[in-house]
Amino acid sequence: MNVLLVHAHPEPGSLNGALRDFSIKRLEAAGHHVQLSDLYAMNWKAVLDANDSTAPPAGTRFDPSLDSGRAFANGTQTADIAGEQDKLRWADAVILQFPLWWYSMPAILKGWVDRVYAHGFAYGVGEHSDHHWGDRFGEGTMAGKRAMLVVTAGGWASHYSPRGINGPIDDILFPIQHGILYYPGFDVLPPHVIYRTGRLDQDRFARACAALGQRLDTLATTAPLPFRRQNGGAYDIPALTLRPELAPGRHGFAIHLDQA
């Protein structure tokens, strides 16, 4: 497979840097082709603004959505954005690897999403009607591709457990896994989370690599999270609420997984 690894840590010699190097080696040894977007090393521009198009805003005001759509359609995106979109088109699988900072991704990676996910590319795709609300949540540009998060966290696993103070890790990651990855069509694999990384000695690092290696070895075969397709009949359109007969009486992130 073609694998794109998007990596966001400021220190090449960090645990995250070591996991990045381990992943590339492991994937290449298995015969995969790997491209790396090492956002700090690339000095990635994190902030979406009017300079993301080589053409001026079409209106009197910059509109983040409309102007990104025009730049995408007219070929006036900056080279860094177009380059990342090319990598995404090339990839069969995408791995986002990052430390959990304040319960989300580092700003530089959020800015990769904000800027690379152009209107017409990652959203605003497909028919919008009273029975099809865009190609999204199960359809879209990334359909047929796989994606996986590899996340390091300083806290303990119990802090992220179902009754842990931080909230369950699956819920913390839902806006990323469902809202950023499943939205444009990726099949999203279960995340790989490494906890308590502040105290990772040689032995625990070896075990962390073994566990991550196992996930990389099965990247092509692991069953994705069973998120429900938006346009497959599970949701009322345009309200986009889950139909009452599915997960009846329940609410929250978990109802968007078909666990029947």
Next chain:
Amino acid sequence: MNVLLVHAHPEPGSLNGALRDFSIKRLEAAGHHVQLSDLYAMNWKAVLDANDSTAPPAGTRFDPSLDSGRAFANGTQTADIAGEQDKLRWADAVILQFPLWWYSMPAILKGWVDRVYAHGFAYGVGEHSDHHWGDRFGEGTMAGKRAMLVVTAGGWASHYSPRGINGPIDDILFPIQHGILYYPGFDVLPPHVIYRTGRLDQDRFARACAALGQRLDTLATTAPLPFRRQNGGAYDIPALTLRPELAPGRHGFAIHLDQA
């Protein structure tokens, strides 16, 4: 009160820009003192890195947490970070106002959190022992201050309803409200969310301002979300799981609110 408004939108003439101007006028008319951190206008540096200290990393490698703690303790933080911390110390209430991009804040605002929330300032504060796991989640540097999110979203309210496809808005915002605001001690007010902002005509804008104005008028008096205090006996330490007799048998973000 002293109110800090942190604002993150690239276009001054946008709806978000108009809401920013409206908020400042409304708050000042009520006698509050307002400081504005208009992150795009300030050309805020979004990306946390070794340049956030005027001193070199203490070790051979840059450590985002340890080095931010050293810079904070030694007075070697960059002026932009120290300036925002001063604004936070000055404020009695903080408003974060932003468009919801990919189910979270724009990268520039995430980068404000990543960089301003230094170790020793927003985390790593207070005793860490087997009965007190740091001054956080109800205690900390921001204790006694109020915070509120003002968020614009292109989607419909139903899309963010309890059974909406995006997930409930309270769950989407939990990592910010609980993880970023309550963590260092803020009392967090219910969020103010404005939906379907792509089609806001003059009439709906007037109504949006009226509703926001009402929230600003009651900034000092609105009851905060009843998040549970970490060190008040509700959680087992160090596992930091909610004690079994509280919200028995339940799990997820909502159990961290004391709704008894």
